[in-house]
Every structure is written in C-alpha cells, then in structure tokens.
Amino acid sequence: MFCGAALVLSGCVSTGADGGATTAMSDGAVTVGIIGDQPDGGDPADGGVLRFASYAPVRSLDPVKTQASGTTGGTELAAVYDVLVRYDAVKDEYEPRIAESLEESDDGLTWTLKLRDGITFSDGTPLDAAAVVASTERYNRLNGPDAQVFTDSVASVEAADPSTVVYTLNQPWRQFPAMLSLGHGMIVAPGAGEGADFTPIGAGPFTVKSLGQTTLELTAREDYWGGAPHLDGLSFVSIAGEKPKIDSLANGDIEMAYLRDPSYVDQATQQFPGYLHRYSLTDQIQLNSRPGRPGADERIRRAVQFALDPEAVNQRVDGGVGDPGTTIFPEWSKWHDAAQIGPAFDPDKARALVGEAKADGAATRLTYVSVQDERSKKYALTAEAMLENVGLTVDIDFVPTVTDMVRRLYVDHDYDIGYTALSLPDAAPYIRLYSALSSTSTNNSSGYRTEEMDALLAKIQQAPDEDAKRAAFAELQQQFTEHAPMVPMASGSNFVAWSPNVYGVTPTMDSVMLFDKAWIKK
Structure with missing residues (x-):
C-alpha cells in the first residue's frame, strides 16, 4: 500500500x-x-x-x-x-x-x-x-x-x-x-x-x-x-x-442514485445511506476570453466577477443550503489558508468597469448558455438579473442536455458565459486545474492563456510538500481575483445514495x- x-x-x-x-x-x-x-x-x-x-x-x-x-x-x-x-x-x-x-x-x-x-x-x-x-x-x-x-x-x-x-x-x-x-x-x-x-x-x-x-x-x-x-x-x-x-x-x-443539487443532496442525506464527498469549485461562472468575445476584455470579466453575489445566489437558487464563496478552496479544504482572498461583491465597481469598457467600444451583450434543468434555470435567471443590474445585457440560451452544454462550451466554444463546475477533489486538484487553465490544454474552454498561469500550474505540480503547494494555490487565487479567468461561486457535495x-x-x-x-x- x-x-x-x-x-x-x-x-x-x-x-x-x-x-x-x-x-x-x-x-x-x-x-x-x-x-x-x-x-x-x-x-x-x-x-x-x-x-x-x-x-x-x-x-x-x-x-x-x-x-x-x-x-x-x-x-x-x-x-x-x-x-x-x-x-x-x-x-x-x-x-x-x-x-x-x-x-x-x-x-x-x-x-x-x-x-x-x-x-x-x-x-x-x-x-x-x-x-x-x-x-x-x-x-x-x-x-x-x-x-x-x-x-x-x-x-x-x-x-x-x-x-x-x-x-x-x-x-x-x-x-x-x-x-x-x-x-x-x-x-x-x-x-x-x-x-x-x-x-x-x-x-x-x-x-x-x-x-x-x-x-x-x-x-x-x-x-x-x-x-x-x-x-x-x-x-x-x-x-x-x-x-x-x-x-x-x-x-x-x-x-442507487447520483445527486449533486445542494437542496436534494441535503434532503437525500437525511433519508438514505450513501457516499458523501465534498468538492471545491462545484459552482463557477465560466467566461469565454477568446478574441471577438466580450470576455476578451478583462474589464468585462472583472465586472461579471464584482456583479455576482454568491451568498444571494445561494439563497435564491438553493434555499441557503449551499456553501457559497469566492475562493477556489473553501475553509474545509486542506488547501485553504488565510492568504487566499476572493473578490468582494461590489456592483458599483462592476458598473464603473462596464461603463469604461463600453466607452472604449467593448461589447457588453453576453450569451449565457444553460441546461434546462430546474436548478440551472434558476441559476441563469438569478445571474442575468445581477449582471443586467450593472449595465450588461444577457441573452439566455437554454440547451436540452448536459451533452449539448458540453459541446457548446468545450467543443464549439460558442458562448460568452455559462454555469460550470470543476469539482476539484482535495486529493488531486491539479489535474482539473491544468485541464481548465493550461495554455496547451485542448480542454481550456475559456481560452484564458497566460505565461503566469502556466508557471503557477507548474509550481503547484512540483511543490515538494503541502505547505509549498498551499502557498502556490494562494498565488493562483490571487491570479483569479486580479484577472477573473472564471468566477468561483461555491463549493459543494456529491452524494451517491443507495x-x-x-x-x-x-x-x-x-x-x-x-x-x-x-x-x-x-
């Protein structure tokens, strides 16, 4: 062993x-x-x-x-x-x-x-x-x-x-x-x-x-x-x-059944035995940073970041039973420490960024791609209201299945914004972070590619011990907060009930x- x-x-x-x-x-x-x-x-x-x-x-x-x-x-x-x-x-x-x-x-x-x-x-x-x-x-x-x-x-x-x-x-x-x-x-x-x-x-x-x-x-x-x-x-x-x-x-x-909606996970854990596993980044807002998309302008990405309130989303979408937060790793994760600080909800700052970007000719109309299930619909409508409150225009495009959603985001890259999940297990968060953020990864659906991010990913992978890895994750959090490649919204649990x-x-x-x-x- x-x-x-x-x-x-x-x-x-x-x-x-x-x-x-x-x-x-x-x-x-x-x-x-x-x-x-x-x-x-x-x-x-x-x-x-x-x-x-x-x-x-x-x-x-x-x-x-x-x-x-x-x-x-x-x-x-x-x-x-x-x-x-x-x-x-x-x-x-x-x-x-x-x-x-x-x-x-x-x-x-x-x-x-x-x-x-x-x-x-x-x-x-x-x-x-x-x-x-x-x-x-x-x-x-x-x-x-x-x-x-x-x-x-x-x-x-x-x-x-x-x-x-x-x-x-x-x-x-x-x-x-x-x-x-x-x-x-x-x-x-x-x-x-x-x-x-x-x-x-x-x-x-x-x-x-x-x-x-x-x-x-x-x-x-x-x-x-x-x-x-x-x-x-x-x-x-x-x-x-x-x-x-x-x-x-x-x-x-x-x-048996596989469940991940926070409200139903909460219900099922009271009713059935099963296997519970908590993950970081089970909820995030993904932004398309590719050229020609509104998210190519960092000011638009940061405006989205400041416009979204994870606590309010948790109340409206999940009835308050979720685990909202803007850090990649929440307090329960062994990779969390006090140096990892996420952005604060600030609609005034978001409005200023939208106005500045719009004055320079940036596009402010976003296509939000979402699956049609009950929770995803609530999420999309809640996000739409928050984003339009700061001057962005949001068109929600509902697709029938998760498979269709994956194709739009990860194959065709035909979206501006969408709800996704990296679901990082504490055992091996690097694998999915690399897949989502590395410049060479074909699974990098956001199109966010920088030498700084690649260097941070290498530092995380090669960290000799947990303290060094935790410090590298704090640097990654800083990159997220300053450049908004995607917006952390919550951690959560998957429950396999039987x-x-x-x-x-x-x-x-x-x-x-x-x-x-x-x-x-x-």
Whole structure:
C-alpha cells in the first residue's frame, strides 16, 4: 500500500454505514465518507441486478471518449475495466487494485508498478505490462481526457518485464498515482479496436450486455480476478431531475442514485445511506476570453466577477443550503489558508468597469448558455438579473442536455458565459486545474492563456510538500481575483445514495463507485 502525505481533511474519523469511515470537520459536518443509518447486513447474498440512476447517461464506453468521473461515466467505465489503483478519500491512500504495488523513487522521477499475476481481460487475453503500455499509448494518442497533463508530465512508460511497468516523469509529482485511478488506469484490451470498430473489452467485474441512448446493461464476470461478483448485473438508467431520482429510490424502482443539487443532496442525506464527498469549485461562472468575445476584455470579466453575489445566489437558487464563496478552496479544504482572498461583491465597481469598457467600444451583450434543468434555470435567471443590474445585457440560451452544454462550451466554444463546475477533489486538484487553465490544454474552454498561469500550474505540480503547494494555490487565487479567468461561486457535495438493503459498494477517486463486492439483501 502507498499513502498520500496526510489525511484529506483534518478532524475526527467516525464509523459510517457498513463499517465505512467518515472524515469530519471540527463542527461535525461530514466532508467525505459513507454516512447514514444502516443495519448490519450479515453475510453477503448472491443474485439480483442493481439499478443505478447516473448523473447523466453514458454515450460511449471507450475511456478516450468518456471522462472517468462520477458525473460523466466513470462508474460505468470502472465496472468494465477496473482501475490500476483505488483512491481511499478518507485515509488519503492509494490502494492497489489491478496493480499489486506502486512505488516512488527517492528522487520522485520514477514510479514502478507491479501487476498481479493471472489477470485476464474478458476476452481471455492477459493483462500484462505490455497491455498496460499499449493501453496508455492508445489513450494518449487518441487524446483521452487528461491526456495532455499526462504527456506533459511523463517522459516514458515502459514494460520492464511482463509484470512491471515503469513510469519516468519529467519532474517530481507526488500526486501522480491519481492518474492511475482515473482514465489512464482503466486498461483497454489490445483487441478492443478503435472508432466504429471499438469493443469495450476490459478486466473489470462486469461485461457489456447492451448500451442504448439512456440505459446500459452489464453482466457479471464469473472469471473476474477478484472473484465472481455477488450481483448478477448492473443496470444504469437515466432519470431526468433529482427529485424524480429520490422518489424512484424511495419507491424501490432503483437501488442507487447520483445527486449533486445542494437542496436534494441535503434532503437525500437525511433519508438514505450513501457516499458523501465534498468538492471545491462545484459552482463557477465560466467566461469565454477568446478574441471577438466580450470576455476578451478583462474589464468585462472583472465586472461579471464584482456583479455576482454568491451568498444571494445561494439563497435564491438553493434555499441557503449551499456553501457559497469566492475562493477556489473553501475553509474545509486542506488547501485553504488565510492568504487566499476572493473578490468582494461590489456592483458599483462592476458598473464603473462596464461603463469604461463600453466607452472604449467593448461589447457588453453576453450569451449565457444553460441546461434546462430546474436548478440551472434558476441559476441563469438569478445571474442575468445581477449582471443586467450593472449595465450588461444577457441573452439566455437554454440547451436540452448536459451533452449539448458540453459541446457548446468545450467543443464549439460558442458562448460568452455559462454555469460550470470543476469539482476539484482535495486529493488531486491539479489535474482539473491544468485541464481548465493550461495554455496547451485542448480542454481550456475559456481560452484564458497566460505565461503566469502556466508557471503557477507548474509550481503547484512540483511543490515538494503541502505547505509549498498551499502557498502556490494562494498565488493562483490571487491570479483569479486580479484577472477573473472564471468566477468561483461555491463549493459543494456529491452524494451517491443507495437503498438500505444495498451493501459492499466501494468508492474511489471522484465519487466513482466500484461494485465487485456489492450485494443486495433480500
């Protein structure tokens, strides 16, 4: 086993449902862990299909096309491919899964991974070091999520022998194991193919029965390396809206649901057991800084920053149950300190900036792209009122689905402003910050690119200890406050709720759930 530098969050550790631990702040609020009252389930029972209402339907089971996070298909991918290592958020430790061990060299430039013996893909071929190298090269060549941070940081990936993979880094990176718990750690079989010929062949506990527009059906593997799963299968279903998910869970129509709307997370944690995980930057206003857009003028970006009041948004949109704030890392995060100061709500300063920019010919009409769900609509209308109060004009363009929103912001860059979430886990915030802010990242949808930001990201990655990293994050916060590449609005929680008769679900990085030991009490 190999560990992080410290616990994810300081505070006490208590026992949660099914023997899981939780980490809490000094006021008792849980920050991460399995929570809720649930009786001892006794001995595991075999059989049954577990029905899970995901945050959004997965459209592809190719890891290069699907972000390996709890909100975007990571749980589905992990069921098919497993992961090289699992992250335990409560202990802040990376535990071997497909890997038997992972060790860092004294100089921090080499990580050596040993594989377990006898693991095979579902097509019967061996999962050996050559397969890991081939899957990694495929992932990077096809530009899978976070491929750029990997290729910028890793000089080489080599099979030293059939069971040993050596990762040589360009610079020390203490959080490198996080990459192997996400997409790069989901190993695709050599025979899987590419493009239209792709077949999801992995070493996970389940295989694909069918994939439709709104459902995914998986079947248990009897020859899974960790032993045959207790469940007969998994069924991932699409349910629009978080209240219908909670109702379906209460009625027994599903066994699990992924929730992130603060008001419904608050409701569900009072009603069901499940896994709670707090994140930084779950709410932010994204601004398009590309040439030809109003946000290319820094005065417009800063006007938006000063015009928005996170506290008022929390009251109007979430009934006061959210965690508003203008710092990237809130007080509960181990990366927060007093030096991280966000901008203050100041509509007068916003009006002055709008007037100044407008006098110089800057555009002040913004297209706000939003999904049509209940909370997003409230958010858009609240932001519209605040922005128009300082002299900006806002046109809201509602799109049908999260997929459409992603295309507008991250593919077509056809927007001026929009509500997004980076959802930074304390374990590995650098990966998503790099993806969103690096000059070389193709996932930099805001178009904000500066040498100063690139230097700050490098400082964060290479920080030798937590104090140095915290200081680098304070510099990043200063950059956000002075130049407004995006506007932090709130941190928040994701809650994966399950019915009281579900046991053995294991969380990993970014609220991805593992089901190899899961079972349903009859």
